[in-house]
Amino acid sequence: MRLKTLIQYHLWDYKRAIMIFYGIIITLFIIFAIVNLISPQRINVSVGGLEIASIIFIFVAGVASFTEIFYFSLINGVSRKTQFLAFTGSMFSLAAIMAAVDSVFGFISLRLAEVQNLFAVFYGAKYQGVASLQLFVDRFLWMLVIYTLIAITGYLISMIYYHSNKTTKLIVSILPPVFFIIVLPLIDSMTSFKIFAWLRGLLLRMLGLYNNVNPYIAIFSTLVAVAIVSFFNYLLISKAEVKN
Amino acid sequence: MAFIDIRNLTKKFGATTALCKINLRLEKNKIYGLLGRNGAGKTTLLNIMTNKLIPTEGEVLIEGQCVKENDAVLSRIYCMNEKKLYPESLTVNEVFYWSQKFYSSFDQAYAAELSQLFGLKTRKKISELSTGYSSVFKIIVALASNAEIILLDEPILGLDANHRDLFYKELLKNYSINPRTIVISTHLIEEVSDIIEEVIIISKGKTLLFDTVENLLSQGYTVSGSSTAVENYIAGKNVLGVDSLGGLKSAYILDQLNRAELPEGLEISKLDLQKLFVHLTNSKEVV
Amino acid sequence: MLIDFNSDKAIYIQLAEGLEDAILAGAFPEETKIPSTTEISVSYKINPATALKGVNLLVNDQIVYKKRGVGMFVSEGAVEKIMEKRKISFVETYIKNLLKEAAKLGIPKSEIIAMIERS
CATH class of the missing domain: 1.10.287 (Helix Hairpins)
Incomplete structure (x- = not known):
């Protein structure tokens, strides 16, 4: 079945990149561990969680792959519908793999060095500092949906670029930073700082950090975002064509 | 029911109309030639037939089923494109491997055999292949796909004389043993005219002509001889064009030959399809 | 057996005549096999349908006949x-x-x- 084959291809394509990524992480980890063991003073190397690195990696994976795999899928006679399902499925699989690895990694590093990860920083209060099973399951789910969202957003961005001509590309690249760095602060100062406060409130609510910490709200918001981004991904790929 | 039914196919790119109301019915298991000048719309047509482009209007049906976004139907067609569609970092072997996974009819042994025949080094990455071997590689994937319908977009470009010869022979062998529907798109008419059974000529996005090669050839002839003799003879006939070399002339006639009326010293040879093609595609009228 | 691709005589007719010449010359004795349409088609680089058409001219004149699963054979009395x-x-x-x-x-x-x- 072509969907399965295309997902296999996606993952095969990423295999080498993933191995290099984790190769580097493990090497760094070993180096830190050795340094800690042999140094007279305990150097407090805060390794933290892998979340940031993984997010960057999976974002780049999403952005980089569109054109090459699109053409490859077309020449192998795969419909755009199936391509959409394949990359959503493979991004989700990739996210699952990375979330699983990061979970294990988080568990080990906690045992060895009592380090905090991003999730614990945000939602640690809920678990009263106890490294329970509930914590790991919630953390895994949280990473899973966030990584998926990041990956498919990367895909969305690369498709936007694919559909754009030079001028549009320029506008698309400049507009968001300009908006956030210049326009928004301007509006904010004009409305006596209400905008930023309102945005901050909204963000905290969506991330389940408003009153009590609740990671499930964050997971839910992320799933909604995944649905929205997927909708646009489907729309954009339906219109994609081979270029001259 | 026609095997491949192209209905009212129109494709616009912004303000440009690349294909305009193309209507074609192709039968099963014939070798078709799709002829046209550069930019006539041949590649656009082949791309729409394989879901690489989305038609503005109209549709392409294979045995009654629409090709657009149809995985099942698309698994029965393979199209060799001029454009590089395989990832450059893959090796030839890896492409063969994945092609087998997407096209269950793909024959690995046959691909290996052809690679050896053509001298294609299958361990090489696609990016490392020369222009000629790039074409060879694409042709091999197409032939080894064993798809029911094989479309070849300018397969001869970049092939040296030996490879061209090999290509025609392997194509004919493949087709003879396992008949399938083949469409060869090219602007090199003379080369393919003996291999194809029927010809479709496209010009500026419209079909100019669709006929058997036999019918086409029977419509005219070439007459050669001394300039004066030829000039006298061709007066009043439908002349496609004339070539001169010193005191000798060759005239290309689109008319029935009457051997009885043929004067001494003039030689007859077959209608030059290249001349017919140039005449048709230069003409402002559309048949 | 030469085919003149420039001649205004159709290829399939030239093919039939060429095969007849070969049979007359003894290249294909009666009750022996003549080349298959695949072999002819590949050898001369012509469409198999054209090759078949030429061979069928000989079949119609009963100069060759088809042995199922084996190929085309020169008929008895073909010469x-x-x-x-x-x-x-x-x-x-x-x-x-x-x-x-x-x-x-x-x-x-x-x-x-x-x-x-x-x-």
């Missing part, structure tokens, strides 16, 4: 049939033209016969 066929067209192609040419040059029939006997 005679070909010679008969050629004799008829001999008159058309050679004799009539000879007479026409002779008439142009003003050579009477009696002189033609004398010329033939001398050659």
